[in-house]
Amino acid sequence: MTISLKLSDAAEEIPVANSLHRRAPFMKSTLQPREPYPSLIKLELTETDTDLLIKDTLEALDNVGMFGYRLRGKRPDGSLKSDTGYLGMGLTYNPLHIDGIETDPHEQVQGNHFKHIKQEFGAKSGDGRVSPYSRMDQSEARKIAVRKDTHYDTYSMAFRTEGSKHGYLGTFLDSLKRSMVRSSLRIISSHGSTQAMGQKGAERATQRPGVAWHTDEMMFNNLRINIAIKTSKEFVLEQQTNVGKLIHLEAPYAYSWDTGIPHRAYCSERPEEPFFRTHIMLGVAPWFDFNEETQTWTQNEFYEKKHPWDMLCDGDIIPGAKLVRQD
Ligand SMILES: O=C(O)CCC(=O)C(=O)O
């Protein structure tokens, strides 16, 4: 039987992907890829005009602007705190997002307004961001933050923003074979304010612009693909499987890794001139396809049959994406 679910029929107290999971448990699939992949998968985009993609992505960002990732707490003037070192612009949004009309649709990808969750659901913790993926938030707060139409309702953030339709960026995203979920342009600003990159000791004292240790959804739920658009050597990725190995992601390649394993991305050394490292951070649902007209998610032919990494390397997600073999 093919599972299908209309957004409006999904339960309110859990994200839409979890409602799908109740009917067809897929998030913790044990399906293995057909071959062992490196801890960082690098892909060449052989059917993409990458020069034009870079130009039009940067133009879209110029037109729309960027938003800081929301942080816990408030500024002295009462406004919600956000990070000036880790910025973004949404490529997808949810028209029914809990933030309503207060925020720009391009800002939804930048974390929750915990304020709303507090008002509507009576959460006890303070204002600001709460992340189910962060080890720094209490589990009760995390549970409340993860509902339908919140930041973490990945499968509701499946509608394309205006900014995502700009020029060849739009053409490229239209060409994807799978449905996009919570996707954004992610910018690390070399001269932005910094945050603690680690949880304790010297690590905690080390302040860098970027994103601290975290995990994301399992890849069967949300396969994340980073396309480096504008970058420079100081900007690095570090994975918990290889702490201390700082990896620079080169433009114009696409990368993917197991985001269920903690990782962080940051500016390791401040360049002389301010620099805005820009990646397209795509999220796709590998095993369910979204029909925007009927607002329905339906299981696709790959469900439990083909591993998301095999799909990625066969061009079942980005047409023409080819694995770059490294020694
Ligand atoms: O490079 C970045 O902006 C962060 C990437 C990341 O954490 C992810 O794609 O899961």
Ligand SMILES: [Fe+2]
């Ligand atoms: Fe991540």
